[in-house]
Amino acid sequence: MTDTVAEMNQVMADADCLVTEQQVHTAINTMAQEIADRLKDSNPLLFCVMNGGLILTGQLLPKLHFPVQAEYMHATRYRQETTGGILEWKLRPDADLNDRTVLIVDDILDEGTTLCAIADYCRAHGAREVLTAVLVDKQHDRKARPDLKADFTGMEVEDRFLFGYGMDYKGYWRNAPGIYAVKGL
Numbered sequence: 001m002t003d004t005v006a007e008m009n010q011v012m013a014d015a016d017c018l019v020t021e022q023q024v025h026t027a028i029n030t031m032a033q034e035i036a037d038r039l040k041d042s043n044p045l046l047f048c049v050m051n052g053g054l055i056l057t058g059q060l061l062p063k064l065h066f067p068v069q070a071e072y073m074h075a076t077r078y079r080q081e082t083t084g085g086i087l088e089w090k091l092r093p094d095a096d097l098n099d100r101t102v103l104i105v106d107d108i109l110d111e112g113t114t115l116c117a118i119a120d121y122c123r124a125h126g127a128r129e130v131l132t133a134v135l136v137d138k139q140h141d142r143k144a145r146p147d148l149k150a151d152f153t154g155m156e157v158e159d160r161f162l163f164g165y166g167m168d169y170k171g172y173w174r175n176a177p178g179i180y181a182v183k184g185l
């Protein structure tokens with residue numbers, strides 16, 4: 001076994017499971033219903049924010065029983081770190097946003113810098129309405145804007161460094177089947 005595999009297995013062994021897979025499934029079902037109620041007649045353009053939004057988007061999309069146009073974008077500011085830096089656009093939205101209802105899907109609203117920048121970008125490029133959906137809203141008072149909330153939130157989670165369900169620890173464990181907090185972080 002490589003050192004990295006051993007290290008990552010230890011990270012999982014030491015982690016605290018904050019939210020079980022079953023609880024995540026329940027939260028995603030509720031989100032899907034809320035999104036459908038709000039957007040079923042809006043012809044929304046949905047963007048998965050890579051990489052973290054991948055799992056939520058993949059599980060949400062088949063539960064949205066109305067026409068959705070699905071795309072992706074890629075913005076990052078944590079890279080392999082546990083604190084955020086400058087937002088780097090790796091892939092900006094390609095689709096025409098003009099006069100569209102846009103739904104941004106990401107794994108986590110932490111400080112909110114990422115979602116604010118993406119929403120601002122979509123509005124600046126002509127979106128009529130920009131809504132946001134996150135699996136996790138981390139509870140603390142460091143939000144980029146006061147009272148910042150997503151339009152659709154799966155759950156609120158304590159202020160720890162999280163992994164699982166799209167969220168990574170040093171690029172690993174996005175695949176963890178629940179939401180975990182790294183020991184000591």
Ligand SMILES: O=P(O)(O)OC[C@H]1O[C@H](OP(=O)(O)OP(=O)(O)O)[C@H](O)[C@@H]1O
Pocket residue numbers: 049050051052053075076077078079084106107108109110111112113114115167168
């Ligand atoms: O609310 P914020 O403090 O801005 O943090 C939230 C962002 O951080 C993570 O992305 P990251 O930069 O780690 O890139 P990744 O999606 O590739 O993991 C996550 O996927 C969100 O996009």
Ligand SMILES: Nc1nc2[nH]cnc2c(=O)[nH]1
Pocket residue numbers: 078108110111160161162163167168169
């Ligand atoms: N993996 C991960 N990414 C984040 N981006 C912002 N906060 C977090 C977090 O707690 N975990």
